[in-house]
Amino acid sequence: MRDFLLYNAARIGLxxxxxxxxxxxxxxxxxxxxxxxxxxxxxxYLLLNGMKQKAVQS
Structure with a gap:
């Protein structure tokens, strides 16, 4: 859940x-x-691919 929230926070920041x-x-x-x-x-899509993969796995 934490990775998902971090990914969404990064997208909102971008x-x-x-x-x-x-x-x-x-x-x-x-x-x-x-x-x-x-x-x-x-x-x-370009910069947060690693974070997205972590969010999907968790």
Whole structure:
């Protein structure tokens, strides 16, 4: 359960950072939020694969 919570916290953190960075450069809008969600999804797929595997196994 702990690995699952850590993985989800890391994904939420990536989303928050992505939104903050994209909003900083382009301003808050629906389009920039959608782009941030897509970027966060891709980053979590690339960077958090090990955490995801641990969460699935536990």
């Amino acid at each position: 989303l928050a950072v992505s939104v903050a960075v994209i909003w900083y450069f382009s301003g808050p809008s629906l389009l920039s939020t959608v782009v941030a969600v897509i970027v966060a999804t891709l980053l979590s």
